[in-house]
Amino acid sequence: MAEPLPSMAEQRGPRRTDVPDQALRPFDEARAEAAVRELLIAIGEDPDREGLRDTPRRVARAYREMFAGLWQRPEDVLTTTFDLGHDEMVLVKDIEVFSMCEHHLVPFHGVAHVGYVPSEEGRITGLSKLARLVEVYARRPQVQERMTSQIADALMRILQPRGVIVVIECEHLCMSMRGIRKPGSKTITSAVRGQLRDPATRAEAMSLILEN
Numbered sequence: 001m002a003e004p005l006p007s008m009a010e011q012r013g014p015r016r017t018d019v020p021d022q023a024l025r026p027f028d029e030a031r032a033e034a035a036v037r038e039l040l041i042a043i044g045e046d047p048d049r050e051g052l053r054d055t056p057r058r059v060a061r062a063y064r065e066m067f068a069g070l071w072q073r074p075e076d077v078l079t080t081t082f083d084l085g086h087d088e089m090v091l092v093k094d095i096e097v098f099s100m101c102e103h104h105l106v107p108f109h110g111v112a113h114v115g116y117v118p119s120e121e122g123r124i125t126g127l128s129k130l131a132r133l134v135e136v137y138a139r140r141p142q143v144q145e146r147m148t149s150q151i152a153d154a155l156m157r158i159l160q161p162r163g164v165i166v167v168i169e170c171e172h173l174c175m176s177m178r179g180i181r182k183p184g185s186k187t188i189t190s191a192v193r194g195q196l197r198d199p200a201t202r203a204e205a206m207s208l209i210l211e212n
């Protein structure tokens with residue numbers, strides 16, 4: 001007989017409301033594997049049948065990759081900056097995003113648009129770094145609203161631009177493949193900081209984002 005697992009009540013720690021910016025501990029592949037094996041048993045499957053034998057290991061590795069953002073800091077990806085003297089808006093559109101809904105641990109995916117107005121000195125970053133920043137926050141258990149504001153706040157803090165706009169459009173599979181089952185619905189979130197709050201600048205950014 002397998003040892004009974006401790007009840008959820010026994011396993012729960014104190015409730016915390018803050019979201020840590022970093023992983024609380026290193027990734028524990030053995031624990032992830034054991035948990036997936038346990039999940040397969042819980043859904044009535046045989047984790048020892050041929051097709052499932054390697055699944056706990058595969059899922060553990062896939063989770064390590066999908067949640068890799070927990071071990072990354074935005075400072076580490078926004079390293080390359082240049083003083084180009086360009087002080088007009090820079091916008092990178094249609095950055096593909098895959099994240100995991102923290103309520104159901106199923107994916108949500110879509111696109112992110114990230115724009116900023118550089119500081120007076122025109123300090124800018126590499127364009128790919130904006131996409132890397134999106135990845136840092138997407139590869140975590142997330143809600144779309146928090147991911148949107150985390151990206152905006154990290155850019156403001158590290159690059160110190162005059163303003164930032166982040167718009168994210170995603171389909172949540174927890175609304176498509178289960179629950180309410182509404183495939184195709186899109187959730188749009190935005191976070192606007194600094195000078196981009198100004199209606200004219202914001203409208204310019206939004207028209208660039210929405211035009212095809």
Ligand SMILES: Nc1nc2c(ncn2[C@@H]2O[C@H](COP(=O)(O)OP(=O)(O)OP(=O)(O)O)[C@@H](O)[C@H]2O)c(=O)[nH]1
Binds near residue numbers: 143175180
């Ligand atoms: N605001 C927000 N809600 C989300 C996000 N991802 C998933 N959700 C919602 O989180 C909610 C969780 O609701 P619960 O009632 O606790 O869970 P549930 O019974 O599985 O809910 P249903 O999905 O309605 O079946 C659902 O309404 C989801 O649509 C997100 O990124 N942002």
Ligand SMILES: [Zn+2]
Binds near residue numbers: 101104105
């Ligand atoms: Zn969900």
